[in-house]
Amino acid sequence: xxxxxxxxxxxxxxxxxxxxxxxxxxxxxxxxxxxxxxxxxxxxxxxxxxxxxxxxxxxxxxxxxxxxxxxxxxxxxxxxxxxxxxxxxxxxxxxxxxxxxxxxxxxxxxxxxxxxxxxxxxxxxxxxxxxxxxxxxxxxxxxxxxxxxxxxxxxxxxxxxxxxxxxxxxxxxxxxxxxxxxxxxxxxxxxxxxxxxxxxxxxxxxxxxxxxxxxxxxxxxxxxxxxxxxxxxxxxxxxxxxxxxxxxxxxxxxxxxxxxxxxxxxxxxxxxxxxxxxxxxxxxxxxxxxxxxxxxxxxxxxxxxxxxxxxxxxxxxxxxxxxxxxxxxxxxxxxxxxxxxxxxxxxxxxxxxxxxxxxxxxxxxxxxxxxxxx
Amino acid sequence: xxxxxxxxxxxxxxxxxxxxxxxxxxxxxxxxxxxxxxxxxxxxxxxxxxxxxxxxxxxxxxxxxxxxxxxxxxxxxxxxxxxxxxxxxxxxxxxxxxxxxxxxxxxxxxxxxxxxxxxxxxxxxxxxxxxxxxxxxxxxxxxxxxxxxxxxxxxxxxxxxxxxxxxxxxxxxxxxxxxxxxxxxxxxxxxxxxxxxxxxxxxxxxxxxxxxxxxxxxxxxxxxxxxxxxxxxxxxxxxxxxxxxxxxxxxxxxxxxxxxxxxxxxxxxxxxxxxxxxxxxxxxxxxxxxxxxxxxxxxxxxxxxxxxxxxxxxxxxxxxxxxxxxxxxxxxxxxxxxxxxxxxxxxxxxxxxxxxxxxxxxxxxxxxxxxxxx
Numbered sequence: 001x002x003x004x005x006x007x008x009x010x011x012x013x014x015x016x017x018x019x020x021x022x023x024x025x026x027x028x029x030x031x032x033x034x035x036x037x038x039x040x041x042x043x044x045x046x047x048x049x050x051x052x053x054x055x056x057x058x059x060x061x062x063x064x065x066x067x068x069x070x071x072x073x074x075x076x077x078x079x080x081x082x083x084x085x086x087x088x089x090x091x092x093x094x095x096x097x098x099x100x101x102x103x104x105x106x107x108x109x110x111x112x113x114x115x116x117x118x119x120x121x122x123x124x125x126x127x128x129x130x131x132x133x134x135x136x137x138x139x140x141x142x143x144x145x146x147x148x149x150x151x152x153x154x155x156x157x158x159x160x161x162x163x164x165x166x167x168x169x170x171x172x173x174x175x176x177x178x179x180x181x182x183x184x185x186x187x188x189x190x191x192x193x194x195x196x197x198x199x200x201x202x203x204x205x206x207x208x209x210x211x212x213x214x215x216x217x218x219x220x221x222x223x224x225x226x227x228x229x230x231x232x233x234x235x236x237x238x239x240x241x242x243x244x245x246x247x248x249x250x251x252x253x254x255x256x257x258x259x260x261x262x263x264x265x266x267x268x269x270x271x272x273x274x275x276x277x278x279x280x281x282x283x284x285x286x287x288x289x290x291x292x293x294x295x296x297x298x299x300x301x302x303x304x305x306x307x308x309x310x311x312x313x314x315x316x317x318x319x320x321x322x323x324x325x326x327x328x329x330x331x332x333x334x335x336x337x338x339x340x341x342x343x344x345x346x347x348x349x350x351x352x353x354x355x356x357x358x359x360x361x362x363x364x365x366x367x368x369x370x371x372x373x374x
Numbered sequence: 375x376x377x378x379x380x381x382x383x384x385x386x387x388x389x390x391x392x393x394x395x396x397x398x399x400x401x402x403x404x405x406x407x408x409x410x411x412x413x414x415x416x417x418x419x420x421x422x423x424x425x426x427x428x429x430x431x432x433x434x435x436x437x438x439x440x441x442x443x444x445x446x447x448x449x450x451x452x453x454x455x456x457x458x459x460x461x462x463x464x465x466x467x468x469x470x471x472x473x474x475x476x477x478x479x480x481x482x483x484x485x486x487x488x489x490x491x492x493x494x495x496x497x498x499x500x501x502x503x504x505x506x507x508x509x510x511x512x513x514x515x516x517x518x519x520x521x522x523x524x525x526x527x528x529x530x531x532x533x534x535x536x537x538x539x540x541x542x543x544x545x546x547x548x549x550x551x552x553x554x555x556x557x558x559x560x561x562x563x564x565x566x567x568x569x570x571x572x573x574x575x576x577x578x579x580x581x582x583x584x585x586x587x588x589x590x591x592x593x594x595x596x597x598x599x600x601x602x603x604x605x606x607x608x609x610x611x612x613x614x615x616x617x618x619x620x621x622x623x624x625x626x627x628x629x630x631x632x633x634x635x636x637x638x639x640x641x642x643x644x645x646x647x648x649x650x651x652x653x654x655x656x657x658x659x660x661x662x663x664x665x666x667x668x669x670x671x672x673x674x675x676x677x678x679x680x681x682x683x684x685x686x687x688x689x690x691x692x693x694x695x696x697x698x699x700x701x702x703x704x705x706x707x708x709x710x711x712x713x714x715x716x717x718x719x720x721x722x723x724x725x726x727x728x729x730x731x732x733x734x735x736x737x738x739x740x741x742x743x744x745x746x747x748x
Contacts, residue, residue: 057463068470089431094468096442097475 001119005243007046007209008227012059016315026263028066042118046209047083047172077102081127083172083209084187109137113156122167124157147195166251172209178216183231190363205253214257230266233291264288273297291316338366375493379617381420381583382601386433390689400637402440416492420583421457421546451476455501457546457583458561483511487530496541498531521569540625543577552590557605563713564737579627588631604640607665638662647671665690
């Protein structure tokens with residue numbers, strides 16, 4: 001039994017104003033070629049197919065065409081769940097018809113206890129759900145953390161876990177201690193979002209989405225596939241690809257990570273402006289997406305434009321000459337989460353500390369904005 | 375062979391600021407019940423499923439659930455084409471999977487010459503296409519009118535029309551002399567959009583969408599089904615429903631129109647303000663959607679609010695006291711098309727007549743806006 005594990009495609013993603021659709025098309029064409037050679041028994045996509053709940057028609061066509069290649073042309077069964085970026089309704093559109101062709105889309109809690117069985121392996125698909133969605137589904141106001149929500153969902157599944165079969169959980173969540181990147185949007189604001197590894201003891205193997213590093217956790221039977229591409233400059237030099245999970249006759253599970261070469265990588269280059277503009281620094285590829293952090297450029301008129309003449313896909317430029325000031329003014333803020341920024345702003349404007357009540361209200365508003373779908 | 379002909383659902387339509395989704399849900403539930411009794415061999419939907427190319431998730435769910443009931447639960451084959459209101463890509467999403475279950479969605483010209491055959495009847499599905507789309511598809515710059523575009527499309531189909539079978543054309547277009555309503559958006563601005571009836575001589579029967587009156591044309595073998603609901607006050611008292619088309623063993627085609635009672639009708643009430651507010655005028659149902667045209671209300675403070683207390687779904691109010699002035703200032707403008715409004719505005723501002731060149735440019739801009747999809 002050969003299973004492919006992928007996640008976090010984030011189709012339609014825009015990085016520093018740059019649409020990445022061409023890069024995504026390129027890497028998905030390669031992915032389809034890989035699948036044609038691999039001939040897996042099933043492909044699992046663990047959430048965040050889209051980057052927004054309201055994808056453009058080009059983005060929807062890219063997903064549709066990719067899945068059609070895999071599922072209709074290559075006749076490979078596909079299981080996908082919605083992540084925190086996907087709009088459930090839009091991702092789920094057409095799913096009643098798709099199941100006839102072994103394309104399984106799971107976006108709602110109502111089906112999580114029903115495993116999808118392929119070649120005797122049970123796949124339990126757990127789409128991303130907010131705490132309040134889980135509360136509402138189980139009619140249980142006591143569920144107040146992601147850990148409690150997960151426990152309740154797994155409890156609901158356990159009635160149907162067959163001890164004589166391999167059972168695999170597919171989820172979109174954060175494991176405690178998992179390595180994060182700048183491109184992951186928080187699942188909830190104001191609550192601990194990570195869950196304990198032991199939560200999954202009932203499953204032989206766990207296939208996760210959400211964290212973008214393919215080696216975010218270091219457990220034998222719990223894995224993130226990582227994202228389709230490098231989606232932030234914090235992911236520079238990170239390999240991106242998919243996992244092949246093999247289950248042998250004695251139910252032994254083994255996996256390997258396979259990388260796919262992208263159209264363009266992300267590069268961060270620190271150095272002197274003149275060195276960069278005169279090409280005295282080594283870069284992997286001049287067509288890559290660059291974040292330059294340069295010194296000695298204060299006297300240059302429109303340095304960004306000049307850099308783009310040599311490195312056309314330059315996406316960010318930081319003036320490193322006044323490193324300390326910069327760090328205080330911009331860099332630190334960029335690294336803060338939304339709630340901390342609001343907190344600092346409030347405190348600097350009023351000279352008062354923000355109250356717990358106010359803090360909760362802000363979290364509530366931010367969560368609503370984040371979950372809002374048009 | 376029993377065929378159901380419907381069109382112009384316009385899901386997501388907003389009438390004078392009022393979302394009609396509840397009304398549409400209501401009438402589609404009835405439609406599903408009718409279909410369960412009718413047990414047709416196929417349902418044809420002749421375009422304008424959606425009202426906009428970018429429908430909301432609730433609107434998409436309504437279409438998905440309705441078609442799933444008809445096609446998956448009742449197992450009735452469905453053929454649909456896109457109209458001038460639909461976004462081709464969005465309507466077409468998932469269609470490669472749907473065909474396995476006899477749900478045929480046609481939005482592109484590339485398939486128009488391939489008939490869909492059901493019980494020995496050939497259905498030629500012609501989605502709405504702009505003149506420039508037809509030009510482009512046939513690589514023929516000589517196509518400059520809707521008539522030429524239609525002729526070229528039918529010519530392309532004719533290679534596959536089997537003389538020994540009944541062949542039916544499904545289209546979304548305007549027949550010359552067909553009765554129009556205010557709720558139809560023009561297919562193109564600045565060009566004659568209507569086509570001759572004789573264009574269809576090769577087909578035994580023609581099922582059309584676009585015009586909202588179910589008896590827009592009075593031909594034995596060319597019919598509009600009319601829209602799902604009354605979508606403008608020009609459609610007051612118009613029956614809305616679907617057509618049943620029967621083809622017997624000797625290929626004789628007969629149709630009948632069946633109406634469906636809506637949740638709310640549209641009513642236009644002319645009269646005296648006091649009579650209306652004191653309920654001395656007869657209305658069909660106080661919950662209907664009203665356009666009141668009233669006299670003697672100039673001294674009333676916020677008459678709309680007062681009317682809504684009695685007739686909660688009042689959508690429009692015209693002051694009929696100064697009938698002639700009103701007509702000159704508002705009513706006439708409302709009845710004009712966009713291009714005429716721009717022309718009058720230009721002429722009243724410059725005291726010059728608009729040139730043919732300018733007029734063509736305006737038509738081009740308006741057409742671009744109309745066809746623009748996000």
